[in-house]
Amino acid sequence: MTSPLQVALESIPTCFEGTIPSAICTVGADGAPNVTHLSVVHRVDERHVALSRQFFKKTEENTSLNPLAQVEVVEPGTGRTFVLDLRYDHTETSGDLFERMRTRLDAVAAFEGMSNVFQLRGVDVCEVLECAALPCEFPAAEPVRGVSLERLEAFSHQLAGSEDLEEVLRRTLDACAELLDCHHAYVMLADETAQRLYTVASAGFPASGAGSEVAVGTGIVGLAAQRRQTIRVTNMARDLGYAHAARGEFAEDRGGDDTIPLPSLPERQSQLVTPMLASRQLVGVLALESESAGAFQAADECLAGIMASQVAMAIAAVGNSTTPAASAGVRPVQVKYYADDESVFLDNEYLIKGVAGGILWRLLRIHEQEQRVDFSNREMRLDATLGLPDVKDNLEARLILLRKRLEERCDYLRIEKTGRGRFRLEITRPLELVAVDAGPPSR
Amino acid sequence: MYRIDEALQEFVESGVAVIVGTADAAGRPHVRLGWGPRVHPSRTRVSFFLEAERAPVPLGDIAATGQVAVTCSDPITYRSVQLKGRGHAVPEITAEDEAWVARHRAAFIAAVAIVGDPPHAARNRWIEGALVRVDFDVERAFNQTPGPGAGGPL
Incomplete structure (x- = not known):
């Protein structure tokens, strides 16, 4: 039976977040140590961790000959340091663990607008033989955040x-x-x-x-x-x-x-x-x-x-339930609608595009033709010109989005909810509607 | 021997994170944070410091095998260099050595603060106590910066 670790891995979860890089030492066939930083040491379970195979071929070469490694991990909030004695077990190149670590690496690359930067060639799963804390000046552990059920x-x-x-x-x-x-x-x-x-x-x-x-x-x-x-x-x-x-x-x-x-x-x-x-x-x-x-x-x-x-x-x-808008003033505001991508511009300032743009344009056209300000979600759904899909149309979300954009971008056009599945178009300045067949101007 | 040029010396003696790798005669590896790397005038020898209380095993390894690997990494840019060679512990350290380590620790705390480490946590990466200086002759140097060139000799 294996004896328990001096420090249980689950008691130091933040050490495995990748907040502070970990250090790993392996030993070559000639007995020479090799030491490098690892971006993430991933805790797999109470006795295993996973290391990413990315750039450090020497580390891989060493563990293929001598499966022992030592890793130093740091608790980011306290600086407490722990050393883990590891024994290489196996490498995974697919599966849940591999995908999770791959996504984590790809996320960093994605943020940078890169791709194929961190090609994860494999995940080395290692058994943890021991985990011990190094002496430190301030040994208090990081407070564990509780979850209130x-x-x-x-x-x-x-x-x-x-x-x-x-x-x-x-x-x-x-x-x-x-x-x-x-x-x-x-x-x-x-x-x-x-x-x-x-x-x-x-x-x-x-x-x-x-x-x-x-x-x-x-x-x-x-x-x-x-x-x-x-x-x-x-x-x-x-x-x-x-x-x-x-x-x-x-x-x-x-x-x-x-x-x-x-x-x-x-x-x-x-x-x-x-x-x-x-x-x-x-x-x-x-x-x-x-x-x-x-x-x-x-x-x-x-x-x-x-x-x-x-x-x-x-x-x-x-899902498919609700939402809001009406009129008049001084200089008319020009509302331009580009059918190509359903984008709407107010006095040449971009407002919105896509389905939400199409909805706004439709509301304004009805208002222009019928002077109507009250609308229902249902009629929007049934309005063939909007081309909303039969099953999942996200209409309510589009209306919320549209209302927020209007609140942010102008003070003369509003969509106000008037009841479940009903809304009003509130217009306090005259509008000049202009439909443009060509694509929108480059933004 | 590998000869350290001025640019590499400047890097090694800046606020880098220093990780020291050793192994015992049975091939068991050990890693600790090191402090105060300094390039000797010969440019082929480097000193660094380990904490007696936190690193007794690595110090034992060095006494037993002499083999040592030291990687210096810039916490902000991740530029990293690994130096490998053979060395030995020096019995006594001087006031100048202690001042050198204090200077490096201050630079290290400043560097990691830029990437979000709270100063109190960075400060907990060492304890006040006896330091042991290790001098080693650099036999090989490697680029350790993450990327396709990692592991290549300098």
């Missing part, structure tokens, strides 16, 4: 009782603050094709980013959606340095389109992106950011995962 249950009940998508989204962002102590979060929903995500609600960012879009597969957010995996970045500054070193050049690209930037903290150090899935379908993503390194821990990842599933199911449940 009562509060999680309360959130679950709140979601179940939500009347419409807007309430679901509001409660979700509130829960990020209450349950995860994260005050910078946003929700993106998948469009009808499940190929793009668009921001529908956010809290705690300098700019709301409402309407910002990203292709599934692009950037950290798009990667989490594509792989259906949570991505947790614990130290952006270090990851960028690592990516930069590996690539030797810098090309920041978060993956969002350039029309509206994604919600973002200027000094973000940590990011947690969790896909929201219901009935195996991608509903969207829940994204959290922090200006502190190591802000999101493994426990937060679990909690965010549970929340995301609950939110996804709640969205699917309220």
Whole structure:
């Protein structure tokens, strides 16, 4: 029977977050030590860790001859240091563990707008023979963040009782603050094709980013959606340095389109992106950011995962229900509509595009022709000119998005909710509607 | 012997993270943080310091085998260089040595603060106590920066 480790791996979870690089020493056939840094030592279970095979061929060569290694890991919040004696067991080149580590590496590359920078050739799974703490001046352990099941249950009940998508989204962002102590979060929903995500609600960012879009597969957010995996970045500054070193050049690209930037903290150090899935379908993503390194821990990842599933199911449940708009003034505002991509410009300033742009244009046209200001979701759905899909149209989300964009961009055009599934168009300046057949001007 | 030029000396003596690898005669590896790397005027010898209380096993390895590997990494850019060679512990250290280590630790804390390490956590990476100086003759040097060139000789 194996004796217990001096320090249980599960008691030092933050050492395995990759916040502070770990060091590994192996020994060659000639007895010479080889020492290098590793970006992440991944805890597999109570007696195993996994090391990524990326660049360090000497380490691999050594472990193939002598399976022993020693790794030094550091607890980021306290600086406590632990040494792990390892024995190489086997290498995995596919499977869940491999995919999780691959996604983690690809996320860093994605942030940098790179691809194939961190080619993960394999994951070396090692048995942990011993884990011991080094003496230190301040031995107090990092406080473990507790998860309140009562509060999680309360959130679950709140979601179940939500009347419409807007309430679901509001409660979700509130829960990020209450349950995860994260005050910078946003929700993106998948469009009808499940190929793009668009921001529908956010809290705690300098700019709301409402309407910002990203292709599934692009950037950290798009990667989490594509792989259906949570991505947790614990130290952006270090990851960028690592990516930069590996690539030797810098090309920041978060993956969002350039029309509206994604919600973002200027000094973000940590990011947690969790896909929201219901009935195996991608509903969207829940994204959290922090200006502190190591802000999101493994426990937060679990909690965010549970929340995301609950939110996804709640969205699917309220799915097709609601929303809001009306008139007159001074100089008319020119509303230009480009049919090519359904983009709408107010006095030549970009407002929105895609389905939401098409909806706004349709509302304004009806208002112009019929002087009508009250609308229902139902008539929007039945309106063949909008071309909404029969099954999953995300109309409510589009209306919320549209309302937020209008609130951000002008003070004379509003969409106000007037009841369940009903909304009003409020227009306080005269509008001049101009439809353009050609594509929009380059932005 | 490998000859360290001025540019590499400047890098090695900056606020780099220093990790020291050793192995005992049975091939068991050991790793610890080292402090205060310094290039000797000969340019083929480097000194660094280990903490007696935190690194008794690596110091025992060096006494037994003489083999040592030292990787210096810039915490911000990840530029890394590994030096390998043979050395020995020096029985006594001087006030000048202690001042040199203090200078390196201050530079290290400043560097890791830039990438988000809280100063109190960085400070916990060593304890106040006896230091042991290790002098070693550099036989080989390698690029250890993550990337396709990692592991290549300098």
